[in-house]
Amino acid sequence: xxxxxxxxxxxxxxxxxxxxxxxxxxxxxxxxxxxxxxxxxxxxxxxxxxxxxxxxxxxxxxxxxxxxxxxxxxxxxxxxxxxxxxxxxxxxxxxxxxxxxxxxxxxxxxxxxxxxxxxxxxxxxxxxxxxxxxxxxxxxxxxxxxxxxxxxxxxxxxxxxxxxxxxxxxxxxxxxxxxxxxxxxxxxxxxxxxxxxxxxxxxxxxxxxxxxxxxxxxxxxxxxxxxxxxxxxxxxxxxxxxxxxxxxxxxxxxxxxxxxxxxxxxxxxxxxxxxxxxxxxxxxxxxxxxxxxxxxxxxxxxxxxxxxxxxxxxxxxxxxxxxxxxxxxxxxxx
Amino acid sequence: xxxxxxxxxxxxxxxxxxxxxxxxxxxxxxxxxxxxxxxxxxxxxxxxxxxxxxxxxxxxxxxxxxxxxxxxxxxxxxxxxxxxxxxxxxxxxxxxxxxxxxxxxxxxxxxxxxxxxxxxxxxxxxxxxxxxxxxxxxxxxxxxxxxxxxxxxxxxxxxxxxxxxxxxxxxxxxxxxxxxxxxxxxxxxxxxxxxxxxxxxxxxxxxxxxxxxxxxxxxxxxxxxxxxxxxxxxxxxxxxxxxxxxxxxxxxxxxxxxxxxxxxxxxxxxxxxxxxxxxxxxxxxxxxxxxxxxxxxxxxxxxxxxxxxxxxxxxxxxxx
Numbered sequence: 001x002x003x004x005x006x007x008x009x010x011x012x013x014x015x016x017x018x019x020x021x022x023x024x025x026x027x028x029x030x031x032x033x034x035x036x037x038x039x040x041x042x043x044x045x046x047x048x049x050x051x052x053x054x055x056x057x058x059x060x061x062x063x064x065x066x067x068x069x070x071x072x073x074x075x076x077x078x079x080x081x082x083x084x085x086x087x088x089x090x091x092x093x094x095x096x097x098x099x100x101x102x103x104x105x106x107x108x109x110x111x112x113x114x115x116x117x118x119x120x121x122x123x124x125x126x127x128x129x130x131x132x133x134x135x136x137x138x139x140x141x142x143x144x145x146x147x148x149x150x151x152x153x154x155x156x157x158x159x160x161x162x163x164x165x166x167x168x169x170x171x172x173x174x175x176x177x178x179x180x181x182x183x184x185x186x187x188x189x190x191x192x193x194x195x196x197x198x199x200x201x202x203x204x205x206x207x208x209x210x211x212x213x214x215x216x217x218x219x220x221x222x223x224x225x226x227x228x229x230x231x232x233x234x235x236x237x238x239x240x241x242x243x244x245x246x247x248x249x250x251x252x253x254x255x256x257x258x259x260x261x262x263x264x265x266x267x268x269x270x271x272x273x274x275x276x277x278x279x280x281x282x283x284x285x286x287x288x289x290x291x292x293x294x295x296x297x298x299x300x301x302x303x304x305x306x307x308x309x310x311x312x313x314x315x316x317x318x319x320x321x322x323x324x325x326x327x328x329x330x331x332x333x334x
Numbered sequence: 335x336x337x338x339x340x341x342x343x344x345x346x347x348x349x350x351x352x353x354x355x356x357x358x359x360x361x362x363x364x365x366x367x368x369x370x371x372x373x374x375x376x377x378x379x380x381x382x383x384x385x386x387x388x389x390x391x392x393x394x395x396x397x398x399x400x401x402x403x404x405x406x407x408x409x410x411x412x413x414x415x416x417x418x419x420x421x422x423x424x425x426x427x428x429x430x431x432x433x434x435x436x437x438x439x440x441x442x443x444x445x446x447x448x449x450x451x452x453x454x455x456x457x458x459x460x461x462x463x464x465x466x467x468x469x470x471x472x473x474x475x476x477x478x479x480x481x482x483x484x485x486x487x488x489x490x491x492x493x494x495x496x497x498x499x500x501x502x503x504x505x506x507x508x509x510x511x512x513x514x515x516x517x518x519x520x521x522x523x524x525x526x527x528x529x530x531x532x533x534x535x536x537x538x539x540x541x542x543x544x545x546x547x548x549x550x551x552x553x554x555x556x557x558x559x560x561x562x563x564x565x566x567x568x569x570x571x572x573x574x575x576x577x578x579x580x581x582x583x584x585x586x587x588x589x590x591x592x593x594x595x596x597x598x599x600x601x602x603x604x605x606x607x608x609x610x611x612x613x614x615x616x617x618x619x620x621x622x623x624x625x626x627x628x629x630x631x632x633x634x635x636x637x638x639x640x641x642x643x644x645x646x647x648x649x650x651x652x653x654x
Contacts, residue, residue: 001561026346101436101438102438104436105438109436111440113436115604118441119436119437123429125426126397128394128423129396129425130397130404131401132397133399133403133404133409134356135401136402137407138405159393160397163394164398165393166391167389167394167398168394319439320434320438321435324496326476326496328474
């Protein structure tokens with residue numbers, strides 16, 4: 001396999017390191033974010049991605065800078081895996097003007113459009129038709145680009161996602177729908193939310209659909225590479241269900257109020273399959289140590305950078321509301 | 335330039351802009367055959383790639399347009415029925431509209447939402463007769479409501495060229511009307527009102543087909559009062575300067591607006607007038623009732639729509 005950036009052919013080991021580095025980056029970023037949301041330094045809390053890193057890392061490893069992703073409210077991992085600068089990502093979470101979105105988006109809307117990140121999204125399933133629209137555009141212009149829509153198992157109950165499946169399959173759009181089935185839609189177990197088998201559901205629309213172990217970055221990367229190549233070859237859309245698990249609550253708020261709807265044994269079983277640990281066994285120990293040290297330094301630097309940022313001015317609150325600079329009347333006029 | 339039909343104006347604007355800018359594409363139901371007539375001939379001229387018949391998946395194709403716009407297209411989405419906008423309010427109000435601010439200005443979403451046949455269609459009953467532009471203005475989506483063929487052409491052209499999402503509501507009552515147009519057609523800037531008739535005694539702010547009601551009333555009352563008829567043309571953002579100047583000159587204000595009274599555009603004009611205008615009499619508004627649902631029987635349908643008699647009464651009330 002050659003890289004699409006035009007670099008040399010990458011062997012399995014270098015991909016393994018790359019996947020490990022991405023996952024370590026996400027893990028470290030998320031652990032720091034979780035701590036910072038529990039202290040209130042990050043307002044609004046976060047939806048931690050810890051445990052699901054293999055999905056973002058594996059899928060984004062199959063993408064180039066020109067491909068796009070539409071993400072979810074649990075989006076930090078996707079944004080980072082697509083290459084966003086962790087310093088500016090953390091600055092966004094602290095609401096400073098150095099943030100990816102200049103402090104206007106925060107955790108649920110973090111975007112780096114230049115890198116093809118069409119944003120995390122606060123509405124479940126909303127990204128699926130948006131990614132399909134980008135894919136339609138690529139197809140019309142004959143561009144060799146692919147769109148990916150990430151969503152959770154909860155989104156499979158959203159009509160708009162199924163509508164997007166239909167359009168994508170009908171028009172053979174170069175879009176990969178990646179369902180991160182982490183077992184819970186907030187507190188609702190997937191078994192009490194979905195009738196039938198989700199893979200068969202996607203297959204019924206004509207999507208090339210399969211399930212993959214979402215705790216194994218290599219397995220996700222292989223499956224994603226196949227799905228993406230199929231799209232690039234004009235083979236139409238694909239659906240990848242990554243069976244994974246979030247180690248923490250749906251939202252950091254759950255930690256604060258000590259919500260508990262999963263038994264410890266279940267969480268323990270999944271934690272025993274920590275994707276980061278699995279991937280570390282595929283990389284030599286010295287490299288793991290080097291990567292770990294690099295990432296720790298990177299996140300330390302990100303925290304410092306983010307904390308040093310400037311909050312936007314109150315009078316700038318509606319900047320960027322309109323692309324053409326249209327201004328609105330103030331809420332209070334005396 | 336001669337007689338121009340309202341529907342032809344919308345169609346012509348699409349033809350002209352699609353020819354000028356190959357990023358413009360059309361999504362919607364039955365747009366290939368041009369069921370509503372607005373997209374007539376576009377498919378023959380511009381082909382499958384730019385005129386896309388969609389399945390009945392309003393939510394998906396509305397956000398498909400968002401994604402396509404973010405990727406560099408300038409999509410138009412046509413809705414055959416105004417009430418379909420309730421179905422896609424998430425996709426427009428919560429997605430397309432919010433991306434510019436939420437991303438800190440990283441992205442533009444230049445989508446035009448075209449609603450030919452908004453408002454009562456005489457006998458189309460509860461779910462096909464709403465005129466929901468105030469909802470869009472409330473959430474801050476640029477919203478236009480052309481009252482004449484030349485404005486329909488010019489406002490649609492501006493909507494197509496605008497970098498933000500714009501909703502274009504073409505009133506059902508006007509689709510078959512014709513305007514004598516002098517001069518060349520061109521873009522009409524968003525946020526610019528049009529004074530249709532100058533007057534000294536009362537300002538009537540009228541929207542959509544109510545502009546024609548107001549002009550007829552102004553003509554009929556010519557011996558009684560000199561009435562200035564102002565059409566904001568853009569429901570959001572509003573050309574407050576023109577409305578303020580007119581109301582400042584006449585000192586009296588009536589608004590006629592074919593939408594529900596509660597939290598509607600007419601209420602906003604009155605509230606702004608109360609805060610800022612120098613009126614000599616309390617302003618009035620003529621609207622559909624609060625929360626109206628249009629009944630099927632024609633007499634009931636028409637009973638809920640603002641009409642010339644109500645406007646005449648309101649004008650007389652502010653003249654007292």
